[in-house]
Amino acid sequence: MSGEERRTKVDHDNPPFSRLFVVCSKNHSEEDIREAFGCYGKLQDVWVVSDRNTQEKKGIAYIKFEKASEAHIAMEKLHGETVGGDSKPLKVLLADNKGQSRSVSGETKPRARIFILVSKSSSSEEVEEEFSKFGEIDHVQILTDRSTGESKGCAYVKFVKPSAAFMALEQCGEKYRAVIAEPRVPRDSRPGYAGDSRENTAARHVDHTRRPTYGNSYNTQPPDISQQPTTISMFNRISVTVLINNWHSALKWNRNMKSY
Numbered sequence: 125m126s127g128e129e130r131r132t133k134v135d136h137d138n139p140p141f142s143r144l145f146v147v148c149s150k151n152h153s154e155e156d157i158r159e160a161f162g163c164y165g166k167l168q169d170v171w172v173v174s175d176r177n178t179q180e181k182k183g184i185a186y187i188k189f190e191k192a193s194e195a196h197i198a199m200e201k202l203h204g205e206t207v208g209g210d211s212k213p214l215k216v217l218l219a220d221n222k223g224q225s226r227s228v229s230g231e232t233k234p235r236a237r238i239f240i241l242v243s244k245s246s247s248s249e250e251v252e253e254e255f256s257k258f259g260e261i262d263h264v265q266i267l268t269d270r271s272t273g274e275s276k277g278c279a280y281v282k283f284v285k286p287s288a289a290f291m292a293l294e295q296c297g298e299k300y301r302a303v304i305a306e307p308r309v310p311r312d313s314r315p316g317y318a319g320d321s322r323e324n325t326a327a328r329h330v331d332h333t334r335r336p337t338y339g340n341s342y343n344t345q346p347p348d349i350s351q352q353p354t355t356i357s358m359f360n361r362i363s364v365t366v367l368i369n370n371w372h373s374a375l376k377w378n379r380n381m382k383s384y
Contacts, residue, residue, distance in 0.1 A: 165194025259288020
């Protein structure tokens with residue numbers, strides 16, 4: 125079976141995050157890559173990419189492991205190392221899954237946090253003791269109700285190394301319902317975040333300069349809301365709209381009463 129036929133039979137996205145993208149030397153062969161990466165787990169596929177026309181190697185490769193934890197261990201061990209007698213150090217990254225969007229940096233970020241279900245009576249110390257067998261833990265966060273402080277029965281476990289997080293995912297009991305948590309994104313990097321620039325603040329501010337002109341026979345001016353804070357929440361915008369609408373209703377009633 126040729127390498128191309130073998131690749132069509134491998135589900136490269138199952139399990140997720142089990143495939144690596146490697147920037148290597150054009151002198152590296154498939155055997156060099158297999159020998160270096162095969163030490164860290166079972167390889168399902170190795171593809172050293174070549175130009176279709178010239179067959180010249182492009183200096184990149186894709187490596188599919190059977191387990192995501194094995195892929196992460198290989199990435200941690202071999203990134204920046206030299207193999208196969210070539211002096212060029214390897215650059216080892218996670219390969220994108222099909223249909224997955226790249227991060228802002230253009231690379232798929234390693235995940236080191238897992239989300240788990242725990243007993244509401246469990247403490248962070250108990251959770252850390254249970255999961256430390258998979259690797260060094262950075263911290264444990266038990267999610268609690270903001271009002272009562274009571275545990276919600278779930279937690280985040282952040283490991284120092286992503287490989288430990290995937291080992292925990294693969295080996296912890298089913299009762300934890302463990303899943304990999306998405307990396308935290310800084311607020312100013314989130315899609316749609318406007319920031320606090322003057323331009324964005326002005327755009328969010330309610331424009332009071334376009335009010336219609338009212339008569340002067342009696343108090344026909346709506347309540348003065350020009351002193352509202354610069355940044356107005358959606359709730360406050362709705363409140364202002366209701367206030368003005370109520371004022372218009374009262375104004376109409378006042379005019380009707382004067383006609384009698």
